[in-house]
Amino acid sequence: MASLKELKDRIGSVKSTQKITKAKQMVAAAKLRKAQAAAEEARPYAERLASVMAALASKVSGDDAPKLLAGTGSDKRHLLVVVNTDKGLCGGLNSNLVRAAAAKAQELQAAGKDVEFYLVGKKGRAPLKRNFPSQIGTHFDTSTVRYPGFEEAAKIADELVEMYESGKFDIAHLVYPTFQSALVQNPTIDQIVPVPAPETAEESDAVVEYEPGEEEILEELLPRYVKTQLFGALLEIAASEQGASMTAMDNATRNAGDLINKLTIQYNRSRQAAITTELIEIIAGAEAL
Secondary structure, eight states: OOOHHHEEEEEHHHHHHHEEEEEEHHHHHHHHHHHHHHHHHHOOOOOOHHHHHHHHHHTTOOGGSSEEEEEEOOOOEEEEEEEESSSSOOOOOOOEHHHHHHHHHHHHHHHHOOOEEEEETTTTTTHHHHSSOOOOEEEEEETTTSSOOOOHHHHHHHHHHHHHHHHHTTEEEEEEEEEEESSSSSEEEEEEEEEOOSSSSOSSSSSOOOEEEHHHHHHHHHHHHHHHHHHHHHHHHHHHHHHHHHHHHHHHHHHHHHHHHHHHHHHHHHHHHHHHHHHHHHHHHHHHH
């Protein structure tokens, strides 16, 4: 049984931990508002860009289509671009993303495809390296900047397009969380290279003539679309990280409070037992005299 001093020290230690988790919860809550607003504001732009691209893509087909839209003609080699956080203490966010990426990789391998990983962020590297040691390709480090933004998304997109044009993969999938609330961040998997042809384009009675032609515009628009998708994923992971961190720290604070209550009860019982024992010894000694 733990001594009174050990129990008192442990209570003090848990109280210190509770102060830290409470502070981190408040910091995450403050950062969440800004990150959530940025993620939600970027979604309409991505949707509008997709609709414009759909209108252009519907007028281009066959040999005239850019390679980023037409594809390589093969679907043998797949690249999984997994976007994780650089920091921990955010609940099961990263493990859920890794689990979704691993399930997608296993599904592709079962279909006879070759799979390679392109990892963004630090926290997903270790489990994926452990499960797919020979299939980890490029790492992109986002820990050198405070808030990864469009500049980092553009660098990733340029590297992916260069890899695609050099024939290193046929299809690239983006694995990232979609932020819904502080409690819910759903892993999402989208194909980004080649850019999937939109199923429908906006209908319009207007006759539009493009200058330059649709092919030239798509040549510029498709890389921008890839950058926008990656930028959106970075915004979503930022909002998801703060939401998951706030929830995890709130749970940790509550658990610390419950543990403090249990330890306090145990400390009081041990202290009362020690006092009772001392009183019995004193009374017994007095009666012996």
